[in-house]
Amino acid sequence: MTMNILRQRNVVLNTAKKHNHLRCGECPIRHRAVCAHCDKAELEQLDQIKTYRSFGPGETIVWSGEKLTFVGSVVVGVATLSSTLSDGRRQMVGLLLPSDFLGRPGRATATYDVVAATDVTFCMFQKDEFERMIARSPNLGNRLLEMTLDELDSAREWMLLLGRKTAREKIASLFVIMARRDAALHQSAPRDGLHFSLHITREAMADYLGLTIETVSRQISALRREGIIELVDARTVHVPNFEKLLDQSADDADGGILA
Amino acid sequence: MTMNILRQRNVVLNTAKKHNHLRCGECPIRHRAVCAHCDKAELEQLDQIKTYRSFGPGETIVWSGEKLTFVGSVVVGVATLSSTLSDGRRQMVGLLLPSDFLGRPGRATATYDVVAATDVTFCMFQKDEFERMIARSPNLGNRLLEMTLDELDSAREWMLLLGRKTAREKIASLFVIMARRDAALHQSAPRDGLHFSLHITREAMADYLGLTIETVSRQISALRREGIIELVDARTVHVPNFEKLLDQSADDADGGILA
DNA sequence: GGCCTTCCTTGATCGAGGTCAAGCAGGCGT
DNA sequence: ACGCCTGCTTGACCTCGATCAAGGAAGGCC
Structure with a gap:
């Protein structure tokens, strides 16, 4: 994959x-x-x-x-x-x-x-x-x-994203983007899952996603609880299965199923 | 003014x-x-x-x-x-x-x-x-x-607008933009209030503002009830006092008070 | 070490806006 | 005229995310 x-x-x-x-x-x-x-x-x-x-x-x-x-x-x-x-x-x-x-x-x-x-x-x-x-x-x-x-x-x-996505979808989308940017920058083909840094605080994420700090934190916790992501520390994310994360983001995988 | x-x-x-x-x-x-x-x-x-x-x-x-x-x-x-x-x-x-x-x-x-x-x-x-x-x-x-x-x-x-404004502010902002575009296009210096057409359906407005049809309709009704706008017909708006509309839009009048 | 501060998490409650549902108004074709 | 659209409004209810509040974890500094 x-x-x-x-x-x-x-x-x-x-x-x-x-x-x-x-x-x-x-x-x-x-x-x-x-x-x-x-x-x-x-x-x-x-x-x-x-x-x-x-x-x-x-x-x-x-x-x-x-x-x-x-x-x-x-x-x-x-x-x-x-x-x-x-x-x-x-x-x-x-x-x-x-x-x-x-x-x-x-x-x-x-x-x-x-x-x-x-x-x-x-x-x-x-x-x-x-x-x-x-x-x-x-x-x-x-x-x-x-x-x-x-x-x-x-x-x-x-x-x-801002107008139509849910809090969970927003977080997942952000993580997907961060993961992709990181991967592109480091030219790292991820084998056993992805590993990337968010760099920014929860507050900055909230400001980016049109949410509050608390909602950001809660959604991240929820994703962690469900095993979709793991937190190495507060700002370092490990994604065992990228597709599962992608499923949460409401984005088409690539070009969409329709059309 | x-x-x-x-x-x-x-x-x-x-x-x-x-x-x-x-x-x-x-x-x-x-x-x-x-x-x-x-x-x-x-x-x-x-x-x-x-x-x-x-x-x-x-x-x-x-x-x-x-x-x-x-x-x-x-x-x-x-x-x-x-x-x-x-x-x-x-x-x-x-x-x-x-x-x-x-x-x-x-x-x-x-x-x-x-x-x-x-x-x-x-x-x-x-x-x-x-x-x-x-x-x-x-x-x-x-x-x-x-x-x-x-x-x-x-x-x-x-x-x-999408990330941080309330439904009411979104509607007001849209009207402000529409009014300005109309005024610029017709070169009409408005004397006794503004008069402009929305052109688009409630659904299109909702899609633009990241809201639902119902919320759009309710907010327009609220603005009408409060005398901030008048509806000639469903898509033609009359604004007796533009500043009052602007007050509802959460936009700075021009360049902002700070800075 | 102890004491800040900043960042993050979690819980309890509330409310703006979404959802479901009904009804109305105007245009259009027959 | 009639019915049938589509577009708009309004009401009742519910849900998601905001708000208010408390506490924990990880530095930095004395």
């Missing part, structure tokens, strides 16, 4: 798979956005303008409404994108894992908060310099469009 | 405002995507390859998983984008109003259903021809990126 189910139909990973930007030996950093299919000239240019910056857990990287001065991608760690209602209700609208891109060329200000969930290191470029590069290389622009379309697709998939 | 609140902070309308693609006299059709800031050469090329197609209410324009052969934009009517879970639960992930663009250059297959909500007329281009045009004109590519970023922003705004 497994490796087939693990192969996300989402294009994010398909693209990564085709060329394997995620660990392209020639890329100084792991961001598929600017890897340029290992175009030497582009890479050298990017190398010259890149800088690294790190943030601690809970640290806000960008405030909503703030002026955007850079773009970049995650090298290690996890960052979150979230919007907040005036009374404090918060909703995560995106999750940045290693290799994910942050920033919107052509946009002046941020429209949501970017917060480090763990220790995070970014590889960054000055926004105006990056934009100048885009103007010069249409290649780069096209890849950005592709990436943005990918993001849009996952945002819409998430809308389905 | 009013015209100021009506001015959506979302870039979609700001862009439209700057140049007013929506009624650019030189554009044969109203799509801001390819209006090309009224670039004559581009327009002529587009004119040559464009075709019109119409669909009746309930008709499916594209099935999820189907091969995509065209792109285009709505001229009149309303179309919806929706995903469906295998057990039939449905979630709308987008709404196409006149001037909105449909399609993803560079993508082979659709990832969700596109259904006509009313009588709809599309102005369409063969996908491959359109892509060839993009390749030739980087301008067009940039505008597509901008559009996609706009869509991503509204998708994420919608995630906040």
Whole structure:
């Protein structure tokens, strides 16, 4: 079984798979956005303008409404994108894992908060310099469009989750995604079950799934009680049978039974 | 008051405002995507390859998983984008109003259903021809990126609604958006209150908001009972005081009180 | 060691919204 | 005119997840 189910139909990973930007030996950093299919000239240019910056857990990287001065991608760690209602209700609208891109060329200000969930290191470029590069290389622009379309697709998939899935399905879906991301990143074909880290707190999961901390905790406990997952520690999950987890997520295995 | 609140902070309308693609006299059709800031050469090329197609209410324009052969934009009517879970639960992930663009250059297959909500007329281009045009004109590519970023922003705004807003706030938010779109489209500065059409059925609203038909109906009735809206008929809403409606939507008036 | 704090879990209760069910209004074809 | 749709409303009831509340586990710091 497994490796087939693990192969996300989402294009994010398909693209990564085709060329394997995620660990392209020639890329100084792991961001598929600017890897340029290992175009030497582009890479050298990017190398010259890149800088690294790190943030601690809970640290806000960008405030909503703030002026955007850079773009970049995650090298290690996890960052979150979230919007907040005036009374404090918060909703995560995106999750940045290693290799994910942050920033919107052509946009002046941020429209949501970017917060480090763990220790995070970014590889960054000055926004105006990056934009100048885009103007010069249409290649780069096209890849950005592709990436943005990918993001849009996952945002819409998430809308389905938020609007229509039950608490249990939400948790299972999140775990499925985390497992797939982890597997893709480590190139690990799982033999005797999967093993992955959630990285984030229960609170962050709740904010991502549109639930409360308590419900998240209860559903995780329920899945554990039923043997669908095992908890090594609070944030490390072992999945003995991935298909069983998938069954709980209300997602089609791949492409659906109909059609 | 009013015209100021009506001015959506979302870039979609700001862009439209700057140049007013929506009624650019030189554009044969109203799509801001390819209006090309009224670039004559581009327009002529587009004119040559464009075709019109119409669909009746309930008709499916594209099935999820189907091969995509065209792109285009709505001229009149309303179309919806929706995903469906295998057990039939449905979630709308987008709404196409006149001037909105449909399609993803560079993508082979659709990832969700596109259904006509009313009588709809599309102005369409063969996908491959359109892509060839993009390749030739980087301008067009940039505008597509901008559009996609706009869509991503509204998708994420919608995630906040789906995950964290109450039924009442969801309804109010939808009405606010519909009212703004209508106002922008008709360039109507509302004097004695707003007047707009919902176009879509209660079911479509429910699917959009992640609610059931019954809840939608009940919340609309409640807003009517409290004098916040008036119903001319089931799908035509009159808003005597827009600010009162806005108060119910849990949205910041413009940019928020904080920050 | 002892004492924070932060994160997580579990229990008891409550309520918003879903479900089931009935009925009404308007359009359309015969 | 009639019946028959489909779309909308309203009521009664129930359930899932939120809320309120308490306590346990794992660091970090004195």
